[in-house]
Amino acid sequence: MRPRTQYAKCGDLYIAYQVFGDGPVDLLYAQGWLTNVEYAWESPDYARFLTKLGRFARVIFFDKRGTGMSDRNVGVPTLEERSQDINAVMEAVGSQKVALFGMSEGGAICSYFAATYPQNVSHLILYGSRPRYAWAPDYPAGTTEEEIEASISDLIANWGGAFELDTGAPSVAGDRAAAEWFAAYFRYSASPGAAEQITRMNYMIDYRDLLPAIRTPTLVLHREGDLWCPVECADYLADNISAAQKVILPGDDHLAWYGNQDDILQAVEEFVTGDQSRTVSQRKLLTVVFIDIVGSTDKLSALGDERWKSLVEQMDIMVSRRVGGFAGRRVKHTGDGYMLCFEGPTSAIECAREIRRDLDRLGLQCRTGIHTGECEQIGEDLSGLAVNIAARIMDTSGPQEITVSQTVKDLVVGSDTKFGSAGDKELKGVPGRWSLHRVAS
Structure with missing residues (x-):
């Protein structure tokens, strides 16, 4: 509080x-x-x-x-x-x-x-x-x-x-x-x-x-x-x-x-x-999900402060429930969205789909980026290149799109998840070109 x-x-x-x-x-x-x-x-x-x-x-x-x-x-x-x-x-x-x-x-x-x-x-x-x-x-x-x-x-x-x-x-x-x-x-x-x-x-x-x-x-x-x-x-x-x-x-x-x-x-x-003990950091393979609400400023202007606040509270409850249901963790609120993490990419994709449906029922649209990689975990926070990649992948997504890296696509081979190509793209601040894929609706 x-x-x-x-x-x-x-x-x-x-x-x-x-x-x-x-x-x-x-x-x-x-x-x-x-x-x-x-x-x-x-x-x-x-x-x-x-x-x-x-x-x-x-x-x-x-x-x-x-x-x-x-x-x-x-x-x-x-x-x-x-x-x-x-x-x-x-x-x-x-x-x-x-x-x-x-x-x-x-x-x-x-x-x-x-x-x-x-x-x-x-x-x-x-x-x-x-x-x-x-x-x-x-x-x-x-x-x-x-x-x-x-x-x-x-x-x-x-x-x-x-x-x-x-x-x-x-x-x-x-x-x-x-x-x-x-x-x-x-x-x-x-x-x-x-x-x-x-x-x-x-x-x-x-x-x-x-x-x-x-x-x-x-x-x-x-x-x-x-x-x-x-x-x-x-x-x-x-x-x-x-x-x-x-x-x-x-x-x-x-x-x-x-x-x-x-x-x-x-x-x-x-x-x-006087405590010289340092917070222990550990590196761990995780699937990182970034979700951003599309047009939140326009929505706030249309609804007004009180109705928007109520909508955000409903959204928080829905996201927390979905993430918990897929054994994930809500790392932080990012202003207009969320940073989440999961033990595996399949649960991350399924959770992202459910959140997209929930937000759609609230009259909101979102864009999502997902990447699996080694993260540095210090306390409750995550950092590292994998986190930056997931955030930049989200930036390439359009409304209601869930975009993933080639790594994620390769790791879910054998599942029922279908993908469409999103092309090879440069990600801001990340070396090289990245092959991206969109989760089929």
Whole structure:
């Protein structure tokens, strides 16, 4: 269940926060830039990230003043004033000492708080963060004034769209569901005028002089290919915080919940709990099924929010029942569809057929992609080339089509399943050409 949004009083302002998880430590998670603690849970990727945080900590999750569910019209607060939001929320939940996890701009207020109130901070984690935003002769990793003005102009001109998702999270740049959620997340978080004000406010951040005063054990996390925040920013933080250790992770995504989020979560868990045991991963031959609802946005517009929500709930019940009936597993909800896995391809195909019939009775159409291959299984999640292939095969399917790889077709030889050729195709991000086949109706 999603946590309830509550409010803490910080002077004359109300700061929205949530508390979830039952781990042995309190972890306060400060997000960057524009945020909304309620709409964050609408993203299956972000919801999974938050849920996993709550498995090893009691998580305090909040919207900074000026954004999201917190009071909006706050002028141009200083870094000191923004750090007081942490004090207010900690007092509201009765927490005396926390591990601070600051992502991007959230790292600035966490660093200020850690330097000012070291007795209230057990650990400091800075992910994708920077001590200064503007370029300076002694800080070449900064952004020039021309670059920030161009970025703000682009932000205002394209407000309502998925702003710079191709650079903020390249791994999902082609994912329509992720782009739609990301665009809506900004709209729920701020108006375009407020977004401009917050961007200009962040551009003035420079807390380099505070870094030597941070004595709290600190973990600097960064992805090596981060396009929003260059890795040199992590180098600067680690070099100037005496108690810091630096971990550079593979990947290009700035947004922590995209890409391999388990790398980040693993590092944070080990750091704050002292648990060095790694989650065991295993490779396993599985049949992966991706299902996407066709025209979901148009359907939502036609039905309205309430009727669409009811339809989605019925769809979830039907899919879960069918998957269970074929001894499969629902890996995750993908925004407009599902990722499923099965021990064998025959049950995967039969289940996909039944789901297609169920959705048709609800007035929905779907497209489906299926591939069998070796997957890496970490906890409940799956990754690996086989997963990517199944997703790309789905992209080639039309409405009501179930498309499979040659591997799947070969493995079900002898069954009653009939196929028609879908041709040899290139799959985005996958080497070579792939012979694809459509399951006969």
